[in-house]
Structure formats: structure tokens, C-alpha cells
Amino acid sequence: MSIRRGPLADLTIIDCTMALAGPFGTALLADMGANVIKVEPPSGDSFRPLPPTSPDYANAGRDADTGVDYGAPFATVNRNKRSVVLDFKDTADREKLLELCEQADAIVENMRTGVMDKLGLGYEVVRARNPRIVYGAVRGFGDPRTGESPYAEWPCYDLVAQSMGGVVGLTGPEDDPGYPCGTAVGDVYPGTLMALGVLAAVHHARSSGEGQFMDVAMYDAMLAFAGLAHSGYGHSGSNAKPNGRHQRALMPFGIYPAKDGEVAICAPGPSHWPLLCEAMQRPDLADDERTRNNFIRVKNGTFIIEQVSAWSDTLTKREILELLGGKVPCGPVNTSADVFEDPHVEAREMLMHFKPRGENPEVAIIGSPLKFTKTPTGLYAAPPRLGEHGEEIFEELRINRVGSDLSGFSGEDRS
Secondary structure, rough: OOOOOOOOOOOOOOOOOOOOOHHHHHHHHHHOOEEEEEEEEEOOOOOOOOOOOOOOHHHHOOOOOOOOOOHHHHHHHHOOOEEEEOOOOOOHHHHHHHHHHHHHEEEEEEEOOOOHHHHHHHHHHHHOOOOOOOEEEEEOOOOOOOOOOOOOOOOOHHHHHHHHHHHHHOOOOOOOOOOOOOOOHHHHHHHHHHHOOOHHHHHHHHHOOOOOOEEHHHHHHHHOOOHHHHHHHHHHHHOOOOOOOOOOOOEEEEEEEEEOOEEEEOOOOOHHHHHHHHHOHHHHHHHHOOOHHHHHHHHHHHHHHHHHHHHHHOOOHHHHHHOOOOOOOOOEEHHHHHHOOOOOOOOHHOOEEEEEOOOOOEEEEEEOOOOOOOOOOOOOOOOOOOOOOHHHHHHHHHHHHHHOOOOOOOOOOOO
């Protein structure tokens, strides 16, 4: 679609991850220009068939000339990548992976502990072929190389990580056992941390000549995600509970009703609270003994919520934002449709538009939140069909071997 660009254009990443956690992290690297080679088994990434899919999805296939073989979830976390098919149970294909690793800065995978080792593709084997390589992994409970866990062999999903890490217990209505987040933070956050860790390790490798193994446990990531609550227990011994729709350490700081939906209003500070009272045409509340500062407002939280709700419920979301926008921290509770219509989203180029192969209409996915003035990010290649780039990738590998350049290959963009 366009030339690969970004601050990481000199990096080559061998991406053996599937599903969500690993692919999300490598998508961030690809957005920033890294040459991400997605290595898939003959059956493809398990995320490929997840709906919604394009109209001619059924016509697609590895050998098809038209159509696509993926749905929106796969597209979202595999843009800007190239795909090659390798069967790790096949000796020749294992050798091909190691040859790719010889010319890469990093390899990442998210298989269960020990799987790659049993296949003869563990860190020690890869390191023997390229001592400078970084080997990154996302696992449910970490890898024994960085710390033993009694759960190391357990499989893990987003919901398990959220639950064990304490996120579920902090989410949902007050006095409730807890709810999972509406999006897969147990995958997305570990994937983000993995991308950060890989970049840090590559930085070290380039200055020292030494690669290393690094991993992110999904459980660990969720502990960090809920770190404020857990640190509170470490100081006071009291368990944090779900806040419901209002933060109980700050007031007002919550979700309030509107005539046509809901809005977030946050005015705990000494400057924002008087401005909110002014907008509400309730100057009496600014000087009320029950509202003089945040500490007192927290003690009288029910009263505060009632007063703000009684005001907000008489107005539309737009009317509330016209009164508070730019003065008091606030924002509408958006649906996906609202997001696609928001002028901020367009101005910040947070939607990536592309037309899938075949007769499919143009689609859009969420873009990269990482913005640079000198090395801009963006969509330069549509999500790959299974094995779409195998021939060109191994041709590049052959050319680089002839040229004796083992420092990493960027590849010519032909998508």
C-alpha cells in the first residue's frame, strides 16, 4: 500500500505469536515501522476466522486469488505485517525459522512454557544461531528462565489473568463480587508491555552485542495494571472493592446520567468543583459545609452524587459538554458509532482505512496511538492473507545470505 516507515524501520521482528496478546504487541512495533514477519502454522492463526468477516470471506483461502481469509479481530492486530507459513513439526521448516532468526533483531512467541523448547526452537537454540537476538515471550504465568511459578504449566486466557490479577474484583457495581472488563485488558496490556520489553532488550543488544530472553506473564501484567489497589492493601491491609460508577476516593468522579445517555464528570480539585457548581447554577454548593474540599465531599459522597445527577439528568450529553467542556474534565460515554463520528478521532488519525482484496468494501480499524513528528506511523500494508509473503520473504533471506548481511533485513515493500 505504501512504503514502510516509522522510528523502528531498521528492526526485524519474527512474530510467532497468535490470538491477541502477542499480536497486539507486535502490531504496535509494526505500526512504528518494524519489519514484522508473522510466522503461522499451516492452519493459520486461530484469530483469522473470528467474526465479523468481509462479504466474500467464504471465497478466501491460502491459495485463492481473491477475497480475504480473516475477520475484523485478526485485521485489528495484524496490520502492517507479512505472513509466512511454517510447520514447526517439520525439520526443514524449523531450519527456515532459525535462518530467519539469524537475520532478525528479535523473535517473540506466546506459547505455553516449554512448547518451543520441545520443538527444538527454544531460546538457547535460537541464541546459538544469533547471540544478539532478543527472545520475547508472553505467557500466562511467566517462564522459568525469569522466575519459577507454581502455575507455570497452566494455560491462561484474558479472563483468567484479569481474575487472578485482581482486576475483576475491582470492576462492577458496589458490593458486587466483580465483573471482567468489557475489553480484553488481560491480553492487550501484557502485549503492550512485551513490546516495551523487546525494544529495551534490543537497545541493550545493540550497545552490548548481547541478546537475552525476556518475558511478560499475563498474571504479572494484571497485577501491575491493578497496582494502586494492591499497593493500598500493602499499606493498610484493607481490600479494595469495586467502585461502581463512582470513584470513592475522589468526589465527584464518576458516570452521571443525561437525557440521552451518560457522561463522565470529574471535579475533585479545588478549581474544578466551583466551576461545576457555577455550570449547575448552584453557587450554594461551592460553599456548603458538606462540600468544602475533596475529603469532606468523599464523606458526603451520596449527597454529592445526588446533586450532580439531579442536574445532569435534565440535559443532553451535548448540552452538558457545552457547559463543562474545556473547564471541567468531562466526556460522553461513547459507543463505537459515537467514536467513529468524533472529530478528535479523525483529527488524530485514529482510524485506519483500507480495502480488503476481492469485492469487499473499504473497512476501518483503530489506528496507532503512538504519534511522532519526524517518523510518522500509519497503515502501510493491509493485514496479510495466510502465507501471502512466504516467497518474497525467503527470497530476501537468500539475497541477504549471499550478501553476508546478517544484521537484520528490512525487506522491500511490495504489498
